[in-house]
Amino acid sequence: ITDKISEELARTFVRPARGDKPLLAHALRPSNTVVLCATLYLVRLCVRAPAGKCRRTMSDLNAPVVVLGANGSGKSLALRRMMALQKTGIVEPLIDADVVPSVGVDISNLPIAKKQTLQMKEVGGAMMPLWPMYLNNSAGLIYMVDMSDSIQLGASAAHFHHLCGLPTVKGKPILLVLNKMDAPCLLHRGELESAFDMDAVVGELGDSLTVLEASALSGLNVKAIMDWTKSIYGII
Numbered sequence: 001i002t003d004k005i006s007e008e009l010a011r012t013f014v015r016p017a018r019g020d021k022p023l024l025a026h027a028l029r030p031s032n033t034v035v036l037c038a039t040l041y042l043v044r045l046c047v048r049a050p051a052g053k054c055r056r057t058m059s060d061l062n063a064p065v066v067v068l069g070a071n072g073s074g075k076s077l078a079l080r081r082m083m084a085l086q087k088t089g090i091v092e093p094l095i096d097a098d099v100v101p102s103v104g105v106d107i108s109n110l111p112i113a114k115k116q117t118l119q120m121k122e123v124g125g126a127m128m129p130l131w132p133m134y135l136n137n138s139a140g141l142i143y144m145v146d147m148s149d150s151i152q153l154g155a156s157a158a159h160f161h162h163l164c165g166l167p168t169v170k171g172k173p174i175l176l177v178l179n180k181m182d183a184p185c186l187l188h189r190g191e192l193e194s195a196f197d198m199d200a201v202v203g204e205l206g207d208s209l210t211v212l213e214a215s216a217l218s219g220l221n222v223k224a225i226m227d228w229t230k231s232i233y234g235i236i
Contacts, residue, residue: 069144071125
């Protein structure tokens, strides 16, 4: 590999001097030469990459999608729905909704092919102070909001704004799920938009933000959540 790198450097950057001796041959120490060759070779490869063609590769499947939200927002049930959808191909009309609130971190591996899975990392609402550390090296964020709980709405909005401002989240796809849209006592959409200051959020996040109304209980838009999750890995 070192010889190949040296050849690339010689062909691209070194011009023959008198006696056909490379100008840089005696100017650099061996260790520095190897470092420079490797660096320039990598730069050369990057320059050759077509602009605007950057996309996720299958190796990025190791980066998890992190699922966050206040206690009782429906994270666990939504993931259970997604697991069932991947296994059966349909959204079951009835599903066991007896879910124990997540206390720590639950990892779900969604099968997408024979030997490939997507990792979903659900972090419990009780671990809010530790949420930011779980977003390191993540592929994206799903943030669940309970649209039937007016008490937690303000706190949920504050945490969402804090997360979106983190350097580890900048530029990553974010799905804001307005869950429990089938609840009898439902918050008005205007209340949510006011609490979350949606105009400012959309202006800051732009195309990286997707907002989706759903119900983990009835299965409403669970497939849309699954499709969004696949799309950030380039999977259709």
